[in-house]
Amino acid sequence: MKKLLFLLFLAVTCTTLNAQNKLNAVTLKQLRAREDSLKVFADSMINANAAGSRFMSDSNFVKGFVRALKLPYSFDYPFDSLQSVSRLYAPDSSFRIFTWQLKKDEYFYYQKGAIQLRTADGSLKLFALFDASMFTGKPEDSVRNRNNWIGAIYYKVIQKTWQGRNYYTLIGFDGFTVSSNRKWMEVLTFDERTGEPRFGGPFFSVRHDTSKTQKVMNRFVIEYKKEASTTFNYNGEMDMVIFDHLISESDEPHRPETYVPDGDFEGFQWKDGKWMHVAKVFTEVPDEFKRVDPYLGNAPAEDALRDKDGNIDEKKLEERSRKNIEKAKEKEKPKPKKPGGGE
16 A cells, blocks of 8 residues: 555656646746736736726736746646636646636626646647626526636536546536625536537436425526525545535525525535435534535635635635625715714
8 A cells, every 4th residue: 555655656746747847947937927917917806996997907817817828838837826816727637727706896796717728738728718697597507618608716626437538527606696695516528529618517416305306407506695604515535515405594485695504414426427416415514524625726805715725715705705795785884974064
């Protein structure tokens, strides 16, 4: 066993060194300089006071980011100082996916994204993602391409295989409305002929509380009260996605903004090319299941979302959303008037 672990360590070390060797000193210097410039734009597109400044920063960020990615073997450069951009590598390192958000106002964020493929010669192969979630009423029932993507800030990618083909499951957060958040789970595949990314497909077999039959869905979502905190993540030991069972705290099941966890947990297990719903996994989730495998990259926040080990905490994504709604409420409060009628 020790010999096997040593050989595995040696293989990983050699792969890492090989990647570093491909990035020569000149390219590394260029990438670091460009990353320093990108940090300013990445922060501004979230935190700048004026909407115009945020939109301009996003435009400058996208242009500068593409220029940086065009440098040879940029795939091996982590861009780990971009605190407002989530960066996830696929487990097989065949691609990485970037997601971030552009703040329109206190109530609405545009989701942005791109997929970079690993190439043998170090050239850039990039797919830009365009969020069309605001233009659809039933996002769970569609298969989508990069031009009508359902936007989310991804914090986990899970690789599964079926009949010799790879399937990559993405889990992400969306600060959906002023009163509710969403967490998405969907399967990413690549067209075998064109190589284009494809989001969704009949990969989820789900049975809801009020139904006696399984329903096949193209993607899965939970929507819940803005102030609530939910678990939705993959546990490697159980080889299962675990998430909170939600109920309406006001007995209004037609209003997702009233949904909160009730203490039970559901799950999904990969079987025969589908994620099969498990109605009840356990009642009290152990702490180690709430935060599982470390995330490769970061996710957007006004404050850094990494812990001391560099991992992302999904709870902090929700906390950021809660802070936004609190700010909005504070702005709506009437200012106290000074004596004499002034403000």
